[in-house]
Amino acid sequence: MKKTERLNGIIYALKEKGKLNCKELSELLEVSERTIYRDIDALCQLKVPLISYEGKNGGYEIDKSYFIPSIQLTEQEVIMLLMVLNVGREMKIPNMGSEYQLLRSKIINVLGEADRTKVNQLFKHVSFHVDRVLPKDYSDKVLPTILESFMEGKNIYITYYAPVNEEMTERKVSPTKLFYSDGGWYLSGFCHKRSEKRTFRLDRIDKIELMDELNTYLEKPIQSASDKFTFKEYHFEISKPLYRLIKENFYMENCTVLIDGEKMNIKVLSKYEEDITNLILSNPYDIKLLGPEAYKEHIRALIRELCNRYI
DNA sequence: ACGCTTTGAAGAGCACACGG
């Protein structure tokens, strides 16, 4: 890290944290305490209004009124931000389409002309692919209203499209979590219409209104058996080659090997039942489901239905 | 190779907080 970046780092850290001592700053910026003392000295010479407190509970503060003129980023920081921005666009963060280009310009304009050309050149050869992204689009109001509901701690009123019976339902929801999973954006929370925890696909929210009523479910977790994203444990016998092929997959994240050999015995804790089912049906010679019994019955029923249909 | 700058380690001195 260059000295100028470190000086900026000290200013931003003190602005954010309030008071920090030399040891904390040295750990944060990964330099010795002596270097921090020298940097503090340099900042004082640059007329940055620092206040030092000696003795126990001492440290440094920056005058609250000190104004940081503009954001300064290194080339590495710009590259990281652009990577994150590109991933976000690929994940279709709601409303990102219109904001993407402007935000990208703002970030890249932090760099000088020469570095800008270099970074543009770099991003011609870097791309991100997120498979199975569900929605074509989101309603414009959805994300801003959900974000506001979390910041204000208030309930929302939504009109939600249920594809099974092709109907629009209206309901009051106390949002608890906004998340991206399995190719789409979801909102989970307490549904007052059903009186239980429900997860909603954002692209199926047609209308949304922020209510005046306070959300009392923000701090306490809501448990629900009908929740799509709960973890279940699966027990398999699996061939070593297939295990090697799939062990890095997202649905295998919580995997325990019970017996290691040409035929392996594993336990998988996963919330992606559809992917597990596809794995079982696509690899009948290499994987055998041992449990749980209820899920085995589910697989049997699927296979019976397939047989009835195609024999 | 040389000079300059930056950095780090160690130690001494001073100020302050706190408990006995």
Next chain:
DNA sequence: CCGTGTGCTCTTCAAAGCGT
């Protein structure tokens, strides 16, 4: 009030990095 612990300030010395 005094001893102890913590933290800022300052000095000295050595080493590494960088440009010429």
